[in-house]
Amino acid sequence: MFSYRHAFHAGNHADVLKHAIFVHILDYYNHKETPYWVIDTHAGAGIYDLTSDWATQNGEFTEGLDRLLGAESMPALIERYLQCVQHFNPDGVANFYPGSPWLALHLLRETDRLHLFEMHPSEINVLRDNLAQQGRRAIEQTTLHEVDGFTGLKSLLPPQPRRSIVLIDPSYENKNDYRAALLSIKENLARFSTGCYAIWHPLVQRLEAQEMVRSLENLDVKWIHASLAVSKPADDGYGLHGSGMFVINPPWTLHKALNEAMPWLVKILGQDERAAYTLTLSPSAEAPAVAKRVKKNRHIKRAGKPSPKTSTDSGLKTP
Numbered sequence: 001m002f003s004y005r006h007a008f009h010a011g012n013h014a015d016v017l018k019h020a021i022f023v024h025i026l027d028y029y030n031h032k033e034t035p036y037w038v039i040d041t042h043a044g045a046g047i048y049d050l051t052s053d054w055a056t057q058n059g060e061f062t063e064g065l066d067r068l069l070g071a072e073s074m075p076a077l078i079e080r081y082l083q084c085v086q087h088f089n090p091d092g093v094a095n096f097y098p099g100s101p102w103l104a105l106h107l108l109r110e111t112d113r114l115h116l117f118e119m120h121p122s123e124i125n126v127l128r129d130n131l132a133q134q135g136r137r138a139i140e141q142t143t144l145h146e147v148d149g150f151t152g153l154k155s156l157l158p159p160q161p162r163r164s165i166v167l168i169d170p171s172y173e174n175k176n177d178y179r180a181a182l183l184s185i186k187e188n189l190a191r192f193s194t195g196c197y198a199i200w201h202p203l204v205q206r207l208e209a210q211e212m213v214r215s216l217e218n219l220d221v222k223w224i225h226a227s228l229a230v231s232k233p234a235d236d237g238y239g240l241h242g243s244g245m246f247v248i249n250p251p252w253t254l255h256k257a258l259n260e261a262m263p264w265l266v267k268i269l270g271q272d273e274r275a276a277y278t279l280t281l282s283p284s285a286e287a288p289a290v291a292k293r294v295k296k297n298r299h300i301k302r303a304g305k306p307s308p309k310t311s312t313d314s315g316l317k318t319p
């Protein structure tokens with residue numbers, strides 16, 4: 001259970017999808033003055049050095065973040081995400097990758113609060129050390145919980161005031177995580193039905209994974225589900241060929257933003273002819289007159305791989 005370290009995966013294609021959506025949700029919550037909480041049930045280390053041995057071992061960011069850096073024009077959702085990544089790389093070279101806690105710290109206002117759950121005995125220390133190096137405001141607005149995020153979440157809900165974004169981002173190394181995530185969603189929706197819950201999941205050939213997504217889609221709530229496959233699954237079943245984000249009570253702006261971003265992400269991040277996306281809405285998330293499902297735009301070919309060293313609109317370069 002405790003072998004997963006996000007530093008090996010930071011900035012990969014799954015992080016791009018997850019964090020671009022997360023940033024969009026945070027921006028949306030900032031439109032209203034009322035304070036809110038961000039609860040990250042699986043926090044990781046907070047920020048990652050992309051030049052470290054761990055990050056460069058498999059260089060997963062070269063098939064994720066790096067591919068965006070060479071793109072000439074990009075959808076607003078991605079441009080905004082890259083602006084946030086650039087904040088942590090003021091010299092214009094993408095040496096550092098902000099995980100979800102750091103993206104939240106960057107966007108939260110003074111009155112908002114951040115709750116981070118992390119159970120890995122070493123990762124929590126890295127997170128604590130990283131947080132200690134932040135300013136006083138970040139330290140004061142953040143609470144670290146060294147307990148199980150699935151079960152710990154309910155001790156925080158409903159939040160005061162009643163606005164909250166919950167990110168559930170397990171590694172799913174343990175197949176019980178699929179059931180735990182679903183159970184946690186069901187329990188916590190009963191305690192706090194109006195929160196925004198974002199659940200990340202890998203695309204894998206596992207019954208538990210498919211059951212979790214199916215059960216989430218059957219919940220009687222508003223949701224948006226975006227998934228991105230960057231290639232066909234590996235023959236040996238290893239590696240991550242895609243991922244999805246399931247967002248309950250999503251910002252009404254998210255669907256339009258994803259509609260624009262997903263085909264572009266397939267083009268830029270796709271590695272073979274099986275690269276594709278899905279974008280699905282709950283019937284109740286659509287405007288009543290146009291209730292429909294948008295599904296499975298398959299076989300969208302990738303463009304040529306952009307040069308990893310060219311600069312972006314935001315001026316950010318690879319290390």
Ligand SMILES: C[S@@+](CC[C@H](N)C(=O)[O-])C[C@H]1O[C@@H](n2cnc3c(N)ncnc32)[C@H](O)[C@@H]1O
Nearest residue numbers: 042043044099100117118119120148149169171
């Ligand atoms: C995928 S990483 C999180 C990445 C982070 N959310 C981000 O986007 O930057 C998952 C983390 O959850 C931690 N973890 C695993 N099981 C947990 C549990 N039951 N409760 C809290 N944290 C857990 C792991 O140690 C790992 O650091």
